[in-house]
Amino acid sequence: MWFVKIETGIVPKPEFDRYIPAHKAYVQDLIDRGHQAKTGYWGEYGGGMMLFQADSLAEAEQIVAADPLIQNHCVSYKLHEWRITLGDD
Secondary structure, rough: OEEEEEEEOOOOOOHHHOOEEEHHHHHHHHHHHHOOOEEEEEEOEEEEEEEEOOOOHHHHHHHHOOOOOHHHHEEEEEEEEEEOOOOOO
């Protein structure tokens, strides 16, 4: 199953940026564990998203809870299951 975490920054950029290296390491770990994670930010300032695979909503919630940006209260977010209708899957 695919999931998407859509987020909005809620702290000043210098504070947010302190956690970017940890966030990138966290996403790389998800990739290494087979979750096919992809992360990025909007062209306009203030938010981004992460796309990843998990076996269930409960697992997806656990994955998101481990994100350093979430743990350090840098973003608010919404988590959605994404059902692909056309494409590689």
